[in-house]
Amino acid sequence: MLFDLKQTTHTRQHARVAGLTMLVKWHLKKEERQLLYCHFISDQSGHLGIQHVSQKLYQKPLTALNERELASLVIVSRAPRMFLRDKTKLDLATTRFMAELP
Secondary structure (H helix, E strand, O other): OOOOHHHOOHHHHHHHHHHHHHHHHHHOOHHHHHHHHHHHOEOOOOOEOHHHHHHHHHOOOHHHOOHHHHHHHHHHHHOHHHHHHOHHHHHHHHHHHHHHOO
């Protein structure tokens, strides 16, 4: 059985992702997982990190964002490709998310 990346089939890729997800959950605390995810989130133009997503959406650093803008980054993290392409969907999802907050 080959597990070279060039030989990886769709099914094997799903199995690999599921296995890695479980390993990360077992070995890292929730805060560590969230930091890792924020580090690797894509802005869909070749840059990684939540700072790049902030710059792409608002042309501001994270520290300058207001509460709604920060909430929108949470929404973008759920589906970066969809929400970075469609600002209307992002605004609607952010409004829903903000309404659910205590």
